[in-house]
Amino acid sequence: MVPVADRAGRTDARPPAIEFIGVDKRFPPRGHSGEVLAARDVTFSIAEGEVVSIIGPSGCGKSTLLNMGAGLAKPSAGTVKVGGEVVAGPNEHVAFMLQKxxxxxxxxxxxxxxxxxxxxxxxxxxxxxxxxxxLAQCHLKGFEQHYPNQLSGGMRQRAALARTLAVDPLVLLMDEPFSALDAQTKMILQQDLAQMVAAQRKTVLFITHDLAEGVALSDRILVMSERPGTIVEEIVVDIPGRDNPMQRRKHHAVADYVAHLMDLLKLDASAEVH
Incomplete structure (x- = not known):
């Protein structure tokens, strides 16, 4: 059975690294379209050192949540906090890594x-x-003086990861950072990320459409509904070895988690699974 998190059971003297409290996000009408409610009553928190993935249908507001966490957008209702302080704009405690x-x-x-x-x-x-x-930790020693056009896509994304960690953020916001990479390169970068995050005790909020990636990398997975997106289930990944996702993928329970996520997202053999 896949364990579901007991939100009420967590106690920690320190404030969460990042917290969303009753967050709504509305976008004003454009052209002939009406107002769009992208996210509704989103509430969750992430403790320092946790890695939490968000999984949900396209357009459910996942990236919008990251934008609010980074201070690039303001909630229409509710509050976002980083390190116990309300996010009022971009701040040095958060770093953002994108698909590109x-x-x-x-x-x-x-x-x-x-x-x-x-x-x-x-x-x-x-x-x-x-x-x-x-760059040495990201296996790019010797390439420091190269230019981006001299590197492969995987090497460029390694450099982007190094740039993200360089500012020593409290929270890393990651929006499908490995989605454009081939499967082998993706797994290697997942391993690098997991080891560096564990060693530095970083907090990560990670968006993915890859269900196995979410299980391999995360302490918890938040599942969102279709728009307006809200959290419909919170799943604790009770598998050892979060700092070694390659080994973690081999655990027999991974298939159970992926199957449960497929059920929640109403995916079947005839649907496109990312």
């Missing part, structure tokens, strides 16, 4: 990784040390 690497083509890979630190006024020698260390 968005590396600046005129900067070397190391300079791309340094960019966030540069904006914060960190001295060049310290920026360089951080960039080279993270």
């Amino acid at each position: 690497d968005l590396l600046m083509p005129w900067r070397t890979i190391a300079q791309n990784v340094e960019f966030g630190l540069e904006l914060r006024g960190v001295k060049p020698a310290q920026r360089r040390e951080v960039a080279y260390r993270l």
